[in-house]
Amino acid sequence: MDEILVLAEHRQGELRDITFEMLFAANTLGKENGLATAGLLLGHETSGLAGKLKGACDRVLVIEDPELAHYNADQYLMALETAVKDRKPLLTLIGHTAMGMDLAPAMAARLCLPLVTDCVELSLEEGRLGVLRQIYGGKINAQLVMKPSDHYLISLRTGAFDAEVEQGKSGDVETIPAPAWTNLRGRQFAGADILVSIGRGIGKPENIPLAQKFADAIGATLSCSRPVADEEWLPKSRQVGTSGKTVRPKVYIALGISGAYQHQAGMKNADTIIAVNKDPMAPIFAIAHYGIVEDLLQVLPVLTEHLATK
Amino acid sequence: MNIVVCVKQVPEVTDAELEINREGTEILKEDLEFDINEWDNYAVEEAVLIKEAHGGKVTVVTLGDEDCEDVLRTALAMGADEAIRIDEQGFEFSDAAGIAQGLYHAVRDVPFDLLLTGAQGSDDGWAQVGLTLAELLGISYASLVVGVEIGEGTITVHRELESNTQEKVEMPLPAALTIQTGINNPRYVSIMGIQKVRRIEIKETGSKELGLSEAEIGSQGSSVASQKLSLPPVGEGAEILTGSLDEICEKTAQIIRDKGGVM
């Protein structure tokens, strides 16, 4: 009841930024309300990760098991249930990420918890949880006050909180025994494959090689938006279908994208947005961090060269 | 392969200037156009593609007022076979869990191998209903699906993860999937499809017929006590890089490097 539980998210041996963003939110809220924060680490051979979490929370909880080596909703739900029953936290925070979006609704249904997804701000007043969400593709803010509960489940939007969490704490590492893996529903992890990276509408198919060279120079795979795929300038398999999903690449380079609202909602949480557009009035410049008002066909070759020479 | 698809009608807001009512509880919808939720459109297309390849029947379900019948007719015209509308009366101010309850009671007696929903709504963006439904039904699920391969009694799906990566998961049927945009190329509605809808009767039901109590749905069943809407503040805007083309690109290359944009 006096704890905020944060489900650490990690992939390929690295803690993801969202973990620290959630800890930042948890620590801030915890400080104001006298709540401790606990990072929950589910996985296999995670001792290195526990070490990186220690400084940022009051307690590190670990459930270690070969079954948790890869993210899988079946096992993760069970482990999460075990941890929550053990700790009885007031708040459980999960990232509104591909993993968190996969876990949180089922967990809420299974444990009959109130769930608010995709939150960008949190507050507690007299034990009542208040959250801010962005709805209608980011065009409207919704401030929600939740009904009283012993335990809230919250998923946080990536990029909504600072990942540079203060590292002054020294949380003890505690191990929670893994549950017996009974009644699993048979979902199996079957592999991962790295796909695509940057790119969007650029005029005509003859210009694609320019963008390809640029993508090669920064080690990205060229991907495209729906209009480009529809025109069959790049195969449909290269289309990144994220017209609404929030992605948070470190750097997002928008080439010749005007920045329709739908598009902005999908990428405005990138750490750094660089926009190239010849129209100085393009809405993309309102959300970009850096703008180049030039024809991207002029910019790409020169930029590619600058990146290649160093 | 029988498939149930849950769909939702939403206002189109991409090009609209939104306004909020005086109480701050809802956006003004009078001047807005309504359409099927984008993610649900992909889900309907995926269901119809699977049906075309493997046979079976597609049933679409929505929860909403009479006007929401439009999205059911769109889905039927795209190739779905049957449709159910759960009237929204009693469901006003439900949270996502309440909506999932309504859908659960409507679909639990429909025999299906696959249940599809959009990964999220373009309106409230809860991204919650599909998986809550899976949990209520006690079946396997996967979210953010961008590829589906049907096996013998199993299904393999590609899930979209961050940084443009994917993972593959396999699970037994029946299963529930929430569909991500881009998985397919949704077809246009044809005149022949529209004419086919004439012969289909849309089943109507409601919270009472489904045996749902007031405590389970609507504002009573919701975990939200209150919601206040406002317009977000406008951002500051970009720092426009100036100089010769070469200087601009030099600066940009440095920014890309500094910000970790080179693999």
Place this chain on the structure above:
Amino acid sequence: MDFTLSKEQRDIVRAARKFSLGEFPDRALEFDRDEAFDLDLWRRACELGFVGVFIDQAYNGAGMGYLEHCLITEEFWAADPGIGQAILSCTFGSEVLLLFGSKDQKQLILPQLVTGKAIIATAITEPDAGSDVTSATTAAVRHRDEWVINGSKMFTTNGNLATYILFFCRTDPRNPSRHERHSFILVPTDTPGFKAKKIHGKMGIRASDTAEISLSNVRVPFTSLVGKEGAGFHQLMAFFDRTRLHICAQAVGLARASLEESIRHTKERTQFGATLASFQVTQFKIAEMATRIKAAKNLYYEAAWSLDQGTIDPALIAMAKWFSAEAALQCADEAVQMHGGYGYIDEYKVNRLYRAAKILEIYEGTKEMEKTIIARSLLG
């Protein structure tokens, strides 16, 4: 009175809008500049059933009314007049066959039009015969079991693309009645002696093909006659009673697009520290456009609905055509005005709308002819 569309009609509107807005905008400028069109777009529209919805189900059509065809036309033209015309004009003449054609003619041609396998055109205007159609001199002379046709036609829509063309020919030059001298004769365009030449430099709807045609000893079987010999003029009037409604729908679609573009632009563009939309002069223009569109729409809905109910009122149809075309011109003109310099550049949609609008007052009956018809119904 009920002015609401049925659920099915609303579905048709939505389907047509999605298709046209999904496919037309990206190609519109290219087609306009190049005076070109991609027939794959027409084939896709056929696959989706948008072409020839008024054709009977017996001939693979949807068996719907002219109003449904109008609804599709309105959406297509709102997306882009040139492409809308290029696609939907491919059945221009099927109305004559439906009304007067033999069973064989209908069975041969109509299913091909609906499924995207053939295009039909109708050639009426001649270098020296425009509004005065009875002065058409293209001559069809009967020779044993054949018609031998000689003459030339102007401004034939799809003349270079059509598989079949209905020619308005003089078959009985000595008949005392000017209205009984002509007949429609169906000519496959692969018949020897048929020549078509593309007319370049149209002001608008440049995606749509227009041809100048010459016929030199073109021989077709006697059975190529449509309906009765000498009935051509009356058939033409019945034809126009249908197709003029399509022009109304084109006009309303174009006017609507003008309004939509104007609203978008004037809300975005700021001058003297305020959006254009905040100036009363703009507001009045927008209000006038919307009112004209509504009036034009209601007028043609009534005419199309009456026609589908079996009541033909040529004066009402003429009123609808004249009024809606004028509304389209006024709306397109104001739209360009509100866009200022931008509207003068062809990259902007309003520029295409403006150039496309004028044809609405010319083809299938000039506004003067429409007014003549209206006046005649009042004054006798």
